[in-house]
Ligand SMILES: O=C(O)CCC(=O)C(=O)O
């Protein structure tokens with residue numbers, strides 16, 4: 001009997017290897033800019049593509065009307081936070097720059113779903129279930145954990161604090177706390193059309209599988225913006241959803257255009273599987289954010305000095 005079971009399980013293993021080889025061959029054939037469709041399940045080929053490259057794009061997951069509704073909520077949140085003179089949300093600093101008219105402009109909003117029921121409902125919509133399960137069968141939306149549902153606005157105008165983001169992996173926090181780097185998938189909804197020429201997300205495919213030395217030293221964290229020969233641009237249409245592995249090297253290239261046309265808006269949803277760690281208004285600011293605040297302050301001073309020198 002045992003011999004039969006052994007033979008059967010070896011047959012299963014062999015079958016699995018064959019399908020894995022077939023899938024791998026199929027992934028070889030797919031261009032890196034493949035636009036997948038999100039269905040009721042992540043298909044084996046979608047999973048294989050994601051495992052191989054560390055990212056995947058699902059085309060047109062949200063409608064124009066949904067994007068408009070969410071963005072309306074974000075603008076409302078900005079009005080409230082500016083009126084309150086808010087600098088942080090649940091301990092996480094807001095990035096406040098200036099828009100093209102010189103008015104205060106929040107460029108990174110944390111915990112948005114805690115301030116909007118429409119956003120809270122949207123990120124729980126049934127269509128995102130397969131993405132949630134890709135992170136983990138028991139993954140939850142971390143509304144009040146980490147940085148919550150984050151909304152970013154990259155804008156290239158004088159006075160902006162967030163037009164680009166240097167090379168990084170998102171495991172830096174774990175390195176900072178000297179704990180093992182935890183897998184983290186970043187699920188982002190894109191609100192604007194973005195091509196290789198107009199800036200946006202760049203990623204080095206496959207680097208999610210790199211070793212610790214490469215994670216630590218391949219690039220100068222956040223300082224380096226130099227294009228990499230192996231990087232690819234993730235080109236998006238409004239309504240596209242991307243998933244990238246936070247362990248891969250990535251950056252955001254700034255728009256070559258100056259002015260309101262350079263606006264790039266993204267919303268990142270945290271799906272978490274680790275222990276529940278809620279935050280609230282009394283939560284402390286994590287130490288690595290002080291580094292970011294100092295860097296943004298230095299950049300602001302440099303820009304101000306440059307514009308004074310030009311006058
Ligand atoms: O803007 C993006 O698409 C990515 C942002 C990012 O990598 C981050 O906030 O860590």
Ligand SMILES: [Fe+2]
Pocket residue numbers: 168169170250
């Ligand atoms: Fe990142």
